[in-house]
Amino acid sequence: xxLVSDTQAAVVHPKPQSARFTVSVPAVVxxxxxxxxxxxxxxxVLAISFGQKIxxxxxxxxxxxxxxxxxxxxxxxxEEFTALYLQxxxxxxxxxxxxxxxxxxxxxxxxxxxxxxxxxxxxAWLVFILSSLSLSEVFIVMGWDVLLSNRSxxxxxxxxxxxxxxxxxxxxxxxxxxxxxxNPRNVKFKTSVFATVLTMAYLVWPYAVILLYPPLxxxxxxxxxxxxTMGAGPWTVMxxxxxxxxxxxxxxxxxxxxxxxxGVYVAVTVFAEPAKQTMxxxxxxxxxxxxxxxxxGSAQAVxxxxxxxxxxxxxxxxSRKSAP
Amino acid sequence: MQALELSGIYKxxxxxxxxxxxxxxxxxxxxxxxxxxxxxxKTTLLRMIAGLEEPSGGSILLGGRDITGLAAHQRKFGMxxxxxxxxxxxxxxxxxxxxxxxxxxxxxxxxxxxxxxxxLVQLSGYGDRRIGELSGGQRQRVAIARALAQEPEVFLxxxxxxxxxxxxxxxxxxxxxxxxxxxxxxxxxxxHDQREAMTMAxxxxxxxQGRVEQVGPPHQIYHRPENAFVADFxxxxxxxxxxxxxxxxRVGSVLLQAQAAANFLNGSPVRVACRPETPCxxxxxxxxxxxxxxxxxxxxxxxxxxxxxxxxxxxxxxEYARGETDHDFRIGQELSIVLxxxxxxxxxxxxxxxx
Numbered sequence: 001x002x003l004v005s006d007t008q009a010a011v012v013h014p015k016p017q018s019a020r021f022t023v024s025v026p027a028v029v030x031x032x033x034x035x036x037x038x039x040x041x042x043x044x045v046l047a048i049s050f051g052q053k054i055x056x057x058x059x060x061x062x063x064x065x066x067x068x069x070x071x072x073x074x075x076x077x078x079e080e081f082t083a084l085y086l087q088x089x090x091x092x093x094x095x096x097x098x099x100x101x102x103x104x105x106x107x108x109x110x111x112x113x114x115x116x117x118x119x120x121x122x123x124a125w126l127v128f129i130l131s132s133l134s135l136s137e138v139f140i141v142m143g144w145d146v147l148l149s150n151r152s153x154x155x156x157x158x159x160x161x162x163x164x165x166x167x168x169x170x171x172x173x174x175x176x177x178x179x180x181x182x183n184p185r186n187v188k189f190k191t192s193v194f195a196t197v198l199t200m201a202y203l204v205w206p207y208a209v210i211l212l213y214p215p216l217x218x219x220x221x222x223x224x225x226x227x228x229t230m231g232a233g234p235w236t237v238m239x240x241x242x243x244x245x246x247x248x249x250x251x252x253x254x255x256x257x258x259x260x261x262x263g264v265y266v267a268v269t270v271f272a273e274p275a276k277q278t279m280x281x282x283x284x285x286x287x288x289x290x291x292x293x294x295x296x297g298s299a300q301a302v303x304x305x306x307x308x309x310x311x312x313x314x315x316x317x318x319s320r321k322s323a324p
Numbered sequence: 325m326q327a328l329e330l331s332g333i334y335k336x337x338x339x340x341x342x343x344x345x346x347x348x349x350x351x352x353x354x355x356x357x358x359x360x361x362x363x364x365x366k367t368t369l370l371r372m373i374a375g376l377e378e379p380s381g382g383s384i385l386l387g388g389r390d391i392t393g394l395a396a397h398q399r400k401f402g403m404x405x406x407x408x409x410x411x412x413x414x415x416x417x418x419x420x421x422x423x424x425x426x427x428x429x430x431x432x433x434x435x436x437x438x439x440x441x442x443x444l445v446q447l448s449g450y451g452d453r454r455i456g457e458l459s460g461g462q463r464q465r466v467a468i469a470r471a472l473a474q475e476p477e478v479f480l481x482x483x484x485x486x487x488x489x490x491x492x493x494x495x496x497x498x499x500x501x502x503x504x505x506x507x508x509x510x511x512x513x514x515x516h517d518q519r520e521a522m523t524m525a526x527x528x529x530x531x532x533q534g535r536v537e538q539v540g541p542p543h544q545i546y547h548r549p550e551n552a553f554v555a556d557f558x559x560x561x562x563x564x565x566x567x568x569x570x571x572x573x574r575v576g577s578v579l580l581q582a583q584a585a586a587n588f589l590n591g592s593p594v595r596v597a598c599r600p601e602t603p604c605x606x607x608x609x610x611x612x613x614x615x616x617x618x619x620x621x622x623x624x625x626x627x628x629x630x631x632x633x634x635x636x637x638x639x640x641x642x643e644y645a646r647g648e649t650d651h652d653f654r655i656g657q658e659l660s661i662v663l664x665x666x667x668x669x670x671x672x673x674x675x676x677x678x679x
Binding site: 226244 | 374375376395396397398399400401402403405406407409410411412413414422423426427470471473474480
């Protein structure tokens with residue numbers, strides 16, 4: 001082949017590699033900004049978590065595992081083992097799991113019934129639910145605080161309507177006391193696990209509907225009809241067709257809500273007992289509270305983040321394993 | 325097996341009448357095809373039979389017993405859906421035995437039945453596969469086996485071949501027909517493909533705009549259509565508008581001889597249908613009307629050729645089958661064709677009689 005024909009070939013068929021490595025300046029800037037915004041806060045928290053608190057002052061950069069040690073075994077280990085922060089982590093997980101499940105369990109039938117409505121009715125419901133997302137956590141918690149407060153909320157309604165007396169007369173009051181939902185005089189919801197979980201579930205309920213709506217509206221109706229023609233009643237259809245078909249979206253939605261709920265702060269501070277506060281509250285107290293111990297707060301934040309990551313990875317593994 | 329009877333059944337969707345009042349009987353062990361264009365109400369009728377759609381009026385009887393008020397899960401008619409509606413979370417065998425498992429049949433018995441049904445639809449060895457691993461034809465077989473597992477009294481199929489390619493569809497039509505004959509199960513198939521209906525059905529119900537246009541065996545529907553819609557929808561036909569005159573049909577300057585014209589009064593406006601295979605080329609002694617024609621186009625489709633002609637009464641397409649004498653047709657060639665008197669179908673035309 002001559003030089004001319006080689007050149008022509010190069011002109012006619014430009015090498016794709018040259019195009020592959022072409023990078024535009026705006027793309028580089030965009031990616032840099034995105035990476036900076038995503039990674040910097042996390043990397044800073046990670047770095048600070050190895051820092052060291054200066055008693056009576058702020059903190060300094062260091063490389064010590066003391067903060068992590070304090071989270072897992074307590075500050076006085078090995079002399080003494082303290083599980084205070086592990087307990088906080090446990091309550092973080094406990095509230096988040098229960099509230100996420102509660103939100104999904106109540107949102108699922110609602111969303112399923114919603115997808116059976118006319119298009120117009122579905123749109124109206126979606127707009128209503130989306131608009132409820134504009135309410136902040138503080139606003140929602142304030143509403144529930146009033147609703148569940150002992151003097152002006154539901155306990156007062158219980159007392160005034162005679163429901164408290166009825167509960168006492170029928171022996172249910174003692175059970176409620178055992179569950180921490182009553183004092184000797186009347187029912188009480190503040191502070192309680194019940195109120196904390198209920199408010200947290202309420203907080204994420206619109207998200208649950210929005211996460212479940214797309215897969216439920218795409219659900220093949222003919223599968224439901226097929227099972228009906230094979231003798232399946234409504235509950236059997238739900239149990240054997242709808243729930244198994246929806247298990248991956250259900251798992252995904254539960255995980256997302258769970259991760260979101262791990263970080264809930266206001267609802268926990270208002271409704272949870274001091275001994276049953278979560279790690280998110282503890283992080284804030286360490287960083288901004290009286291102690292001003294940013295390294296220890298950061299270590300707790302990293303532990304919380306890693307916990308969320310473990311659950312997400314596990315969820316991903318389960319989805320992959322059970323994918324049809 | 326028991327016969328299924330629809331008595332005065334109809335369906336309204338709001339102010340729209342989807343299915344006009346219909347009386348139909350599906351004989352025990354027979355395969356009936358509900359045939360019609362899209363939106364004619366055939367699927368709605370099938371869904372009413374299955375119990376998936378509530379009729380606005382009328383009743384459904386199975387072996388003389390009124391089942392109109394029974395829900396789909398109480399009727400337990402096996403049904404194959406257009407998209408097969410297989411459960412992706414279950415294996416092939418689990419899909420097939422679904423009806424047995426939910427009805428409480430023991431696992432061993434269900435598995436035995438499942439294997440037998442998979443044998444029946446020639447899918448033995450596929451039991452443990454996922455639905456996503458099957459081809460379209462295999463999925464259809466699984467859907468059929470699944471619908472048959474509960475040994476239904478009536479077997480319903482909603483356009484079961486529409487998701488298959490042309491070759492597979494033809495094979496499956498024959499297979500499904502043979503299977504239905506073996507089992508002797510009362511079967512109703514919805515289709516818009518007249519070839520599919522002709523291949524499989526003992527009886528065809530032709531529907532249009534929610535109405536039943538004609539009911540009969542395939543050969544009767546094809547050879548003795550009761551109206552112009554059936555003649556047009558089933559097979560191909562050439563249509564001419566004319567008026568009855570002296571026992572024949574006046575179309576333009578030509579008086580066509582037609583046996584069916586005797587059923588009409590002089591001056592009645594009629595529509596004449598002539599199947600493309602009916603006219604004869606090169607047979608001067610054939611009884612009928614001889615027409616001069618000119619070839620305008622020749623379409624060779626293999627075994628037959630469609631000859632497009634310009635005739636004295638209008639344009640026609642005539643099918644010419646290659647036989648012992650293979651004639652050569654050229655565009656512009658002038659020919660004489662004969663329309664046999666017994667090969668013309670005559671229908672009343674909705675128009676005032678010409679004076």
